[in-house]
């Protein structure tokens with residue numbers, strides 16, 4: 154399976170600096186693609202703030218990279234249109250060049266009170282629009298300390314996945330909340346155990362044991378090789394380190410060859 158290395162820029166990136174950094178990433182990707190066969194590279198996805206999707210799409214087209222770098226949204230509304238001030242429909246993300254969208258990120262759950270039912274509706278909206286949702290799940294520190302991490306995460310997975318979710322149209326990102334932006338990461342053994350628990354839950358829920366499961370939370374160039382080599386880890390969802398092309402590409406280069 155080809156690893157997926159996804160960058161979540163969160164609320165970062167102002168013009169023109171964002172354009173410059175994205176162009177740097179395209180140059181790195183272009184150089185690598187020229188050397189390697191496509192299948193030897195990980196899939197690269199950048200999820201910038203929604204207002205940057207269209208300019209980034211145009212930059213990709215101008216670079217003529219043939220799909221080496223794809224774009225995703227960071228969130229979508231469950232409805233296709235309507236009176237939802239400030240929200241963005243999955244279809245609009247698609248119009249702007251996205252192929253993926255993150256749903257259920259812990260920052261959305263915490264800052265916007267998103268519950269599992271809302272996340273499930275957003276995931277379904279992504280499919281309706283033809284986007285691949287990246288469903289984020291992860292336990293809090295108190296859940297981990299209480300030994301409830303696997304059950305907490307399994308509940309989030311079960312609540313969001315539904316009929317029609319397949320390994321081809323859905324991705325999961327396991328992001329322990331306490332590891333996001335903190336510089337702390339779980340041990341490789343803990344990551345392997347959580348990914349296995351998630352995979353079993355996915356298999357029971359929708360019968361898709363080969364669904365990609367990414368790891369997210371303080372992934373950096375210097376720990377990427379270790380985290381990405383863990384059994385059951387099919388890529389990474391990267392926050393802070395995705396903002397600099399040099400670091401993000403360093404992570405992409407650390408991903409194991411497709412197996």
Ligand SMILES: O=C[C@H](O)COP(=O)(O)O
Pocket residue numbers: 161258328332333334335336369370371372390391392393394
């Ligand atoms: O979506 C990305 C995650 O929240 C990870 O963020 P981080 O790499 O800054 O810890």
